[in-house]
Amino acid sequence: MDILIAGATGTLGRQVVRRALDEGHQVRCLVRNPRKATFLKEWGANLVKGDLCKPETLPRTLEGIDAVIDAATARPTDSLTVKEVDWEGKVNLIQATKAADVNRYVFFSILNAENYPDVPMMNIKYCTEQFLAEADLDYTILKPCGFMQGLIPQYAVPILDNQAVWVTGESTPIAYMDTLDLAKFAVRALEVPETAKRSFPLAGSRAWTAEEIINLCENLSGKNAKISRLPMGLLQFLSRAMRFFEWTRNASDRLIFANVLVSGKPFDAEMSEVYDLFGLNPNEMTTVETYLQEYFSRIMKKLKEINYEKEKSKKKKKTPFKSKSKS
Template identity: 70%
Template sequence: MKLLIVGATGTLGRQIARHALDKGYNVRCLVRNARKASFLKEWGAELVIGNLCKPETLLPALEGMEAIIDAASARATDAIKQVDWEGKVNLIQAAQKTGVNRYIFFSILNAEKHTDVPLMEIKHCTELFLAESGLNYTILRPSGFMQGLISQYAVPILDNQAVWITGASSAIAYMDTQDMAKFAIRALEVPETKNQTYPVVGTKAWTAEEIIQLCEKLSDKTAKISRIPLGLLRFLRGFTHFFQWTYNISERLAFAEVLASGKALTAPMEQVYEIFGLDSKETTTLESYLKEYFSRILKKLKELDYEKSKSKKKKKTPFKSSV
């Protein structure tokens, strides 16, 4: 199958590209910068330059493609509406014109319940637009990536820096992006997934406090916790919304407020695994993911300390000792 992957340089997209190539798919990746995406070419993917916000670049990229996996999302510096709404509309319309047979879209779990949050409202609207497009779609709804926990919790704890959390954190069922990639590819292979929406979440929902405790145990360090009151978060969201140049900050604070609401972001997955033909026992748990990370990092730190102490011993003084 000839497959176009959008967002292939991202945390999730690169795992989808890797898994698709390993399974023998003919992979093309829509990228904005060929140099930054050179690793995809080295893996065996074809690169085509394009931009969701430039519709004229999409038709050539889709030429000859049978399916799309859309894992793209706005970066912190991007305007969410332009990329996640206007850009996705452009892509779906281009898919209609070129006769693409399958479209896999990554949304967000419970997007329809938080339409006051710009990013989640846009994801929900995109779901509706895709469902009405006439394309054979599958919508996958993750709640959070395990990869994001490294910079949020693990690195600050190892560096003795503050870990910022809200007063009341939501339990989130994080999933490894490698496991999400398996669901994306299986959606192309299982006919029953056509025109359906599924949650794609981890085996257990974790609060911020539970993740910190796990990191402390695995690193043998004590975390420095700094709490942001939910009221302050809401004030900052309202304040930044007043100014045009801070709209993007306001939108992301709104999403952060959802994560701090105390309402769990999780869903039952038993039937999903059955439909996709995947084994839940093979899904990475948060404990094993963080254990592997800390073991690799701590081993590396020990090696660096050993090399440093060894070099100090070898260092000779330029002065001779007097008798």
């Protein structure tokens, strides 16, 4: 199958590319800057230059395509806003897909997006779900709870660097999944006709609070975390203030998302029927414990090697004084 993947250079998108290639599909990656995506070409994917926010660039990217997997999203460092990429850009891509007579479309949303109309990212995801359903495509909507990859910069790295780990209020339990496993569902959806015109939650084996993740990281690293609690009121103030400046609006939208993370309502879902339909084995999915254990094992081993090399270098620099011979 010839697949166009949007968001191919992102944390999730690159894993979708890798999985699709491993499954024998022909993969075309929609990228704004091909020079920054050469690693995808080295993997065996084809690169096509296009921009979700420039609809005139999209028709040619869909020529000869059988299906689209949409893993694109605005990044915190982007000059473009969440609305421009995750709403206007997605509308452009969906319309271009329909115009090109490409009927199969897999879209990554967020679990429970419909419950947070006041949170820009969640509201936009839900609106995109509705727009996609009304476009009369054979869509499949996948709704992850959270990426395990995000646990590293948020918890693991600060603990290793003796930096503060920031938490806010009552943390929401989240059933994280590895992006490698999320990619399995995306590619598998194209192979299972029963997944068309349906939405599915994607949740890990259990939901974790921030405190539980911190405790796990402490046990695996042998270090104590420096926890700093940020008042929710301060986050809300910063979010409102940042909206006055064009270059901080994307960050402002992300700050509002913190309301979701302190709601206390678990981001979790029953997955037995989903696994059965997709024909995937839950025992083959990565758990948070395994993911973090592998990370800390690699890092601790690397740190020991670095310290060993430093000590070795110091010893080489030490030159003993030669004793003067007595006349």
